[in-house]
Amino acid sequence: MTNSAQTPALSPWGNLLGALRTDFPASIIVFLVALPLCMGIATASGAPPVSGLITGIIGGLLVGAISGSPLQVSGPAAGLFVVTSEIIAELGFAALGIVVVCAGAIQIVAGVAKLGSYFRAVSPAVIQGMLSGIGVLIFASQFHVMVDDHDAARPWLNIGWEKGIANILTIPESLWKGLVPLDNSPHHLAAAVGVSSILVLMFWKYVPIKSLRIIPGAVVAVILAAAITKTMGWNIEHVDVPASLLDGILFPTREVLGDLEWRAVALAAVTVALIASAETMLCCAAVDQMQSHTRTDYNRELLAQGVGNFACGVVGSLPMTGVIVRSSANVDAGGRTRLSAWLHGLWLLIFVALLPWVLDMIPMSSLAAVLVYTGWKLINPKAVLKLWRVSRPEGIIAIITLLLVVGVDLLTGVLVGIACTAAWLLWTFAKLDVDVEEIPSESRTVLRLEGAATFLGVPKIADALDKITPDTELHVPLDRLRYIDHSCLELLVNWEKMHSAQGGVLVIDWESLAATFRDSNNKTHEQ
Structure with missing residues (x-):
């Protein structure tokens, strides 16, 4: 029997209007969250800010359209900061595109082979140790940028110290420069901007006017920093964005291809593919837990990420992953379909193409402060302590992974962490x-x-x-x-x-x- 009380099906235009009512405002929020993070992660990796913006645009317009996780938002992520900075330092920025192309191809093959779910099979202890290690590295490196002290760690590197350790050891030096101005240097001005930005990030959620809290704290911090430095005329470093978006595109050249160390490129590509895929799949699982409107097709998502990274590599921009900060902002803002992620990419494109001079007003110290705050949240001492209390062996594995990520490199930390987990499981099971x-x-x-x-x-x-x-x-x-x-x-x-x-x-x-x-x-x- 037919139920006469059934709701009539919406027309395609009705579906579009319904999606716009929820996804249009959500896309604005995601765009505001993504804008400073795209530039900040790029500069932290040693790449031009525009390369992070291009990755964000591709993550929205391309990956957002074909994603297997409609509410997930893709773009440059803190989780790849370590690998990306190492690739740029060792192989050069021009080689990064080739690495990302190869990583995207690996993800495409893995998606076609339906290996999406397998990338989730990583111990929480290893994930927490990896994220905490990345947080330490971001915090240590961006602390120097926050006071415009880019060369603090260089003397330590000349005597063989790893970059992460050197950045940690020289934090007191940069702190002193930020507190006590010497030789009329602007370090104290940059530090004042950075500290002010962190205070805004910490306390913005307590603003009594609820409607204002919709605006992301990072955007407020960056706007206030730009207004202060412009008004006061402070001579500190600012973001450098090309007048044309096309100037930020770097296609592979025959010279670059001829000079590459292909063994190093292959290892870097596998590392990027594995870490980006694992981070994306974990983000998908988190997004599924946040809402009940959609569910992830992991193999389609892995394929979409591969296509996105392949495209990023072709134009010479940063690699991408699904990003939990932007994705959670999308869900919290009421996003219901893939339209919100796609529109956020469109807003990035329009803003960068038409208003690049606005980005040039942003102080580098403010962007660095956003990443210092992000790094501290990634370290998450409470999560490590909770892991230690629940399972002492897993707590030890997390700490081992953290120390190796900071002291050696990301891949070594993750592989040793996985090996320790396997050894612990074997001992427990045997x-x-x-x-x-x-x-x-x-x-x-x-x-x-x-x-x-x-x-x-x-x-x-x-x-x-x-x-x-x-x-x-x-x-x-x-x-x-x-x-x-x-x-x-x-x-x-x-x-x-x-x-x-x-x-x-x-x-x-x-x-x-x-x-x-x-x-x-x-x-x-x-x-």
């Missing part, structure tokens, strides 16, 4: 306690197994069986086992044949093992 209790009065022996009886536990079980009295009745309860594999069962079966020949008996309590699994399943269903 742990088996074997206890033998003899009851001479009953001519009976009890062999208790607790933990996981895998092939790694075969030698321990075999040693215990070798000590069993030949003619005893051996009972093996299995209620304390989480798992028993074929190799252990085969050992017990073969041993039973030999034991029976000597007049003994083997009794295995299979029902206790079945009861254990039944209880476990019941508890799972009850939860």
Whole structure:
């Protein structure tokens, strides 16, 4: 029977108007969030600010149109800051485009092969350690920029210190320059702008007028900084954006291709693809948890990210990922379809194409302050402490990953973190306690197994069986086992044949093992 009370289907124009009512205002908010972050991440990576803006535009207009996660917003991300800065430092900015093209191609192949969900299979301890390490590096590097002290770490680098460690060790030097002006330098003016920007970021959410809170704190901080420096006439560093967006495009040339170290390019491309994909997939999962309007197609999203990064590489801009800050702003602002992400890219394009002189008014110290604040939030000491309290081994893995990301490089930190996680899981899964209790009065022996009886536990079980009295009745309860594999069962079966020949008996309590699994399943269903 047809239900006459059904709501009539909306026309395509009706759907578009409905989407515009929610997604148009959301796109404005996302645009305002993305604008300072695109430029800030670019400058932090050692790239021109316009390259970050181009990546944001491609992330909105191209990836936003074909994304598998409609409410996710893509663009340059803090998670790739370390890798990108290392590529630029070692291979040059001109080579970055080739690396990003190759990384995009890897993502496209992985998306076609439907490997999207596998990039989520990374331990939370490794993710937290990686993000905290990236946060430390961003905080340390941008602290110097916040006081216009770009060369603070250079003497330390000349004696072999890693850049991240050198930036950390020279923070007191830049702090002193920001507090005490020497030789009529403008460091204290830049520091004043940076500190003011951080204060705005910290306290903007407490502004009593709720309607004003819709404007992102980063935008307010940057606008106030630009107004202060313009009014006071302070001679501090400002953002440098070309008059034409086309001047920021850097196509690969035959000379660049001929001079490349292709082995280093391949390693960098794999690193970018893996980290960008993992960060994007985790962001997708977070966006799915924030709302119930859409669900992610992980393979389509991975393919879309690959297409986006391929395009970014062709024009020589920064690599992209799905970005949680912009995506959460999209959801919180009421975004309901992919239109909000697409429109945010359009606003970026229009703003950069028509109003580049406005961007030139932004002080570098204010952008750096936004990233200092972002870096501190990425470090997230509370999350590391919570991880430590819940699981001490995972807390140790997070700290190891953090230290290696800061002291060596991002890829080493992540790979060692994954290896430590695998070793911990193997140790946990292979742990088996074997206890033998003899009851001479009953001519009976009890062999208790607790933990996981895998092939790694075969030698321990075999040693215990070798000590069993030949003619005893051996009972093996299995209620304390989480798992028993074929190799252990085969050992017990073969041993039973030999034991029976000597007049003994083997009794295995299979029902206790079945009861254990039944209880476990019941508890799972009850939860």
